[in-house]
Amino acid sequence: MMTPDMTSMERRAGVVQALRKAGAVGVSGETLAHQLGISRAAVGKHVSALRECGYLITSTPGVGYTLKRVPNLPLPFEVYPLLHEPDCDLYGGAETGSTNDDAKALAAQGAPDKSVVLAGRQLAGRGRLGREWVSPEGGLYLSFVLRPQASIAQMASLSLIIGLGVLRAVRRLGAKDVKLKWPNDVLMPNGKLCGILLEMVAQMERVDAVIPGIGVNVNRSKGALENGAYLSDQLGELESARVAAVMIDSICGIYDEWRQEGCRFQPFAQEYVNDLSLVGDEVCVRRIDGTVEAEGVVRGIDGDGCLIVGDRHVLAGDVTLRVPEV
Ligand code: BT5
Numbered sequence: 001m002m003t004p005d006m007t008s009m010e011r012r013a014g015v016v017q018a019l020r021k022a023g024a025v026g027v028s029g030e031t032l033a034h035q036l037g038i039s040r041a042a043v044g045k046h047v048s049a050l051r052e053c054g055y056l057i058t059s060t061p062g063v064g065y066t067l068k069r070v071p072n073l074p075l076p077f078e079v080y081p082l083l084h085e086p087d088c089d090l091y092g093g094a095e096t097g098s099t100n101d102d103a104k105a106l107a108a109q110g111a112p113d114k115s116v117v118l119a120g121r122q123l124a125g126r127g128r129l130g131r132e133w134v135s136p137e138g139g140l141y142l143s144f145v146l147r148p149q150a151s152i153a154q155m156a157s158l159s160l161i162i163g164l165g166v167l168r169a170v171r172r173l174g175a176k177d178v179k180l181k182w183p184n185d186v187l188m189p190n191g192k193l194c195g196i197l198l199e200m201v202a203q204m205e206r207v208d209a210v211i212p213g214i215g216v217n218v219n220r221s222k223g224a225l226e227n228g229a230y231l232s233d234q235l236g237e238l239e240s241a242r243v244a245a246v247m248i249d250s251i252c253g254i255y256d257e258w259r260q261e262g263c264r265f266q267p268f269a270q271e272y273v274n275d276l277s278l279v280g281d282e283v284c285v286r287r288i289d290g291t292v293e294a295e296g297v298v299r300g301i302d303g304d305g306c307l308i309v310g311d312r313h314v315l316a317g318d319v320t321l322r323v324p325e326v
Contacts, residue, residue, distance in 0.1 A: 008046075009090065011036060013077035015046045019057065019067035028064030053094045072219070072237075073120035074140050074244035082245035088252055092118035092142075098126055100199055100213035103143035107201045107209035114252055115145040118244055125215060128197055129288060134228070138221030140243055143213040146255065150263035155210050156315070157265035157305040159184045159198040161258045162212045162251060164272055166194050169250035170216075173243060174235055179277035182307045182319060187277055188229035193217055214251075218243050266303035273300045278307075278319065285309055285317040293317045 014036045018027055033040045047057055047065060054071030070078075076090035089112065096102055099117040101124075106115055118141070125135030135141055148155070163184050170178050170186065170193065179187050186194035197213040217230040219237050224230060231238055254268075261267045273279065278298040285293045285307065294317075296310030306313040 009077045009080060011038060011042075012046050012050065013081055015043065015050065016055070016067075016070075016077065017081075019065060020070075022066070024066065026058075026060065026063045026066035030064075032065065071120075072240050073137075074118045074142070074240040075120070076118055078241035079118060079244045079248070082242055084245075084249045085252070088114035088116050088248065090116050090118060090248075092116075093120075095119060095121040095123065096141075097124040098122055098213070099141045099143040100126060100197060100211055103145050103211045103213070104199065104201055104209075107145045107211065111145045113145070113147040114255075116248055117143045120240060126197060126213075127195055133195060133197075133215045134223070134225050135215065136221055136223030138217075138219040138224060138230070138232075140216040140218050140240055140247065141214075142244065142247065143211055144251065144255075146210045146212065147208070148210065148255075148259055148263055150259075152207060153304070154263040154265075155198075155200065155207060158210055158255075158258070158263075159196055159212065160265060160272060160301075160305045161254055161268060162196050162198070162214065164268060164275075165251040165254035166196070166214060166216065166247065167275055168254065169243075169247045170194070170231065172246055172250065173231065173238070175231060176234060178275075180272065180275050181277050182301065183305075183316065188234065190233060191225075191227050191229035193229040193231065212251075214247070216243065216247065264303075265305040269301055269303055269305070272305075276301060278321075282322040283309060283319050284322050285314050285319050287317055295322065 029040045029043050032043045056069035058066045073094050080090055096119045099119050102117045121137045122135035122141050125133035127133045163180050166186050177189050181187050184196040185192050194216045199211045200207050201209040217228050218240055219232045220230040281298050284295045287293050294309040294312040294314050299308040302313050306315050
């Protein structure tokens with residue numbers, strides 16, 4: 001499932017590029033091997049790996065390989081060439097259990113800051129508090145390994161920063177009327193577009209890595225949630241690899257800004273509140289155990305990323321709108 005290293009990822013990207021260029025005419029294994037500076041056996045291995053990911057590549061004696069169909073999946077070797085500033089390592093494949101579990105395993109193996117795991121489907125996608133994240137094909141599922149030099153309190157605000165990064169990305173793709181729902185949902189008018197799950201890999205008191213996992217609904221497909229929002233609802237069918245590249249550029253960009261600002265949320269508070277969906281709404285914030293933490297009108301967000309509800313500053317919780325009694 002994992003892409004072993006950059007070189008093999010680049011080679012795979014090279015094979016796809018050469019096949020695309022050859023079009024319906026096709027290209028021989030020998031020519032591919034020569035162009036890429038690898039053996040014919042290695043070409044055969046890359047072609048097999050691509051077929052496993054859903055590429056339809058035919059092989060005809062005397063003609064060679066012909067690319068017939070490219071799957072719409074955020075595969076690392078499709079995403080990498082589209083990155084604006086490729087200063088991250090990409091891993092992943094068509095399908096996995098949960099990209100957060102894969103990223104945690106990578107972090108435990110010592111993967112550097114800004115390693116990214118991508119998938120086009122998840123078999124065990126997780127939300128917060130053991131909830132499910134519905135993860136069929138048509139979605140984008142990605143998790144980062146981040147290693148900021150920040151305190152645990154500062155890390156908590158990172159999930160808001162990631163939310164802002166997602167919002168910037170979907171706007172860049174052309175989506176309209178997108179809003180943030182504190183702490184970590186991105187909404188379109190017809191429902192939830194994206195969820196973020198922030199997990200930590202810690203030893204005793206020290207945080208080794210933070211793993212933000214991001215689920216974005218891209219194209220409505222079989223298995224899509226009826227009450228979820230999909231980018232395709234507004235923008236028509238999109239290429240998952242392009243969505244992934246815009247997302248990774250945006251998140252790496254805002255992560256760099258956040259670190260330059262000393263890992264403080266305060267410099268981003270105004271931008272966040274401008275796009276906050278809840279300001280002026282009457283809400284109820286509940287703790288993990290379901291008990292009420294705060295009730296009242298949302299006034300904004302403070303410099304630490306806490307939601308201001310009435311005169312309370314709330315650090316964490318699940319927010320629901322309070323429907324007036326009739
Ligand atoms: C979240 O949880 O919103 C965090 C979701 C994080 C998913 C990513 S995908 C990549 C990485 N790998 C993982 O295994 N997870 C992360 P929460 O706030 O608990 O919201 C979960 C709730 O959102 C569910 O109970 C449903 O009501 C709703 N939901 C589930 N799947 C959805 C989807 N695809 N679109 C919209 N809403 C969904």
